[in-house]
Amino acid sequence: MGALRLVGWLVLSALAPGAAHLKAGWRRTGLTLLGCYAAALLGLLAVVLTIGDLRVAVGTLVSDAWLTVILVVTALLGVAWFALIVHSFTVLRPGRLRQAEQIVTGALAGLVAVSVLAPFAVASQYVWTGRETLNEIFKNPGTDPLAQGDGQVPAEDPWAGRERVNILLLGGDADDHRPGVRTDSMHLASVDVKTGNTVLFSLPRNLENVRFRPGTPMAERFPDGFRLPPDPGGGRSDLLNSVWEYSDAHPEIFGGRRNMGPEVLMDTIGYTLGLEVDWYALVNMWGFARLIDAIGGVTLTVEQDVIFGKYNEGLVKAGTRRLKGADAMWYARSRTNSDDYTRMRRQRCVISALLDQADPATVLTRFTAIAGATRELIQTDIPRDMLTHLVPLALKVQDAKVTSIQFVPPLIKTYDPDWREMRRLVRRSLRESGSTTPVAASATPEATATPDRTKTPKKKGRDRPSATDLAEGCGQA
Structure with missing residues (x-):
């Protein structure tokens, strides 16, 4: 041979x-x-x-x-x-x-x-x-709130009869020069477990007079809403984005229990929207930039020049192009010549672009880099065993209808929110998404303690806009 x-x-x-x-x-x-x-x-x-x-x-x-x-x-x-x-x-x-x-x-x-x-x-x-x-x-098994008495998730119905799963998506900007965690980005994703249709409820960081569920330690400390004296510099530390940080800093409120921030914020946002929050996922916003770099950048349409930096020395130019992680984050988070509500819209646009562009081929070819970035990126209480059910649901969401409702002016007054109207809008958005009622709602308008204030007229409230497509408004000035 x-x-x-x-x-x-x-x-x-x-x-x-x-x-x-x-x-x-x-x-x-x-x-x-x-x-x-x-x-x-x-x-x-x-x-x-x-x-x-x-x-x-x-x-x-x-x-x-x-x-x-x-x-x-x-x-x-x-x-x-x-x-x-x-x-x-x-x-x-x-x-x-x-x-x-x-x-x-x-x-x-x-x-x-x-x-x-x-x-x-x-x-x-x-x-x-x-x-x-x-x-x-992800946490070890045995901490799953959907599990039965034996601690196991029923294989025939992993959602224990629920029609929707509610996951709180948070963006924090903690760093070495700032104590605690401020959750400047707060979105509650409510997912229909059958269809994957999702409604993303976005809450502003500067929501004032936040109410806590009656009977909880925070409600006893703040019976009339979350209110603190102004900071020495004139800033505020009693907005919604400070609930996590305040809870962590005051373990005495909870009988000495520490690290109560995630639990308190989940319960507070759930009570605010009339939903039960199942789990949370906190993303370090600057770690998020590493994830964007790991997938090779993200293509965005920057509507107009975005200036950033302590001395306005940075610039993300207007136009459609692929942005690196740092530029994408500055586009989403810059406050220069911008308000919180515009920032919320830009953050939503980045999320939408990632959902569209993080395709399986990209994830596979850049898997090691993505995994490395993810380890430092996410903090969550989702049990490890639930991934067996959440991964198929996440894949279903990619092909489903994803809408968004942002609780920002003029929809609400952040300094004087109409809590009852917010819950009504939540229920309406879920119905329009394909669900009949919010699952495991923790409060109804009739049973919810509403602050004593002038209400938005009921008729006017019913004319307010419902949820919009997640990418709506992206690429527009």
């Missing part, structure tokens, strides 16, 4: 294990290898054909147990395939070739063996990285 034929049979053996053994006269071994390979392919095809919902399958595969199985199987297959190529080269008896041909074919055999091993090595790295990232970000 010549050198070219030997290499050809070796390559064929990489695609059809056992081919080289059959050529070399190892009939029983070759047929066994080909039979096992064919059986494996048929088994894989059967699994693919029996998958009812690909999203559910993806959700199952992100469980810790399945990721571990995939990691072990992938590593073993890589080693086995590498060994197969080496053994195939040996049985083809390269020693019968001339010395120069032996050197060349040996080098080519090594290249084929490494080429076969490389995909398995990359896949193993991705699985390992993904598994470690998920285990670092």
